[in-house]
């Protein structure tokens with residue numbers, strides 16, 4: 001069964017249809033890419049999936065359960081976590097405490113400290129655990145956001161441009177992390193402008209343009225799809 005299933009989702013801002021009948025399925029143990037030019041509707045789709053925005057029509061299902069009307073906190077309890085394009089970390093808390101706040105909401109809240117120690121180690125953040133995230137370079141801050149998302153032990157993880165601000169070496173390590181997460185059975189949805197990362201880690205790629213899905217397929221097919229090239233890669 002699909003871990004995340006979005007179907008027929010439409011969102012309008014005034015006369016602007018940001019999403020128009022969008023469907024996307026993310027399976028456990030796979031990385032699903034979501035690409036498209038600026039303003040295509042990618043972040044809006046994440047907002048709908050995570051419950052920050054109610055669509056005018058369409059459905060969101062998590063593990064088969066209809067959560068279209070559920071609050072973001074309820075979706076988090078059902079295993080959905082996300083990161084944001086703009087870092088949304090607590091600057092007054094240490095890196096460790098940023099993760100702890102999330103772990104204490106998750107299914108392993110009784111062993112929250114251990115969960116956090118494990119994630120800090122996994123993301124190579126142990127050395128900065130007592131630092132404020134505000135004092136870290138953006139690329140590392142993004143890892144902290146991913147760590148906070150992981151602290152709720154998500155079944156579905158939505159990542160909004162996680163590699164922005166990372167250097168080539170950080171991005172390569174990040175790609176390894178994504179592969180490891182899928183081995184654990186997580187369904188990852190990746191919004192990313194770094195095409196080499198998308199092509200390297202995604203099992204399937206959805207292309208959104210002006211609120212509509214214009215192509216879906218494995219990365220090697222998407223890379224040479226004429227419609228996609230015209231809409232996106234051509235002007236990237």
Ligand SMILES: Nc1ncnc2c1ncn2[C@@H]1O[C@H](COP(=O)(O)OP(=O)(O)OP(=O)(O)O)[C@@H](O)[C@H]1O
Pocket residue numbers: 013016018036037038039040041042043044045085
């Ligand atoms: N709060 C809002 N109010 C009005 N219009 C909005 C709002 N949020 C998004 N939009 C519009 O909806 C469309 C989709 O925006 P969205 O941010 O989802 O695109 P995106 O694909 O995530 O773009 P980017 O790659 O630049 O982040 C755009 O036309 C945008 O201007």
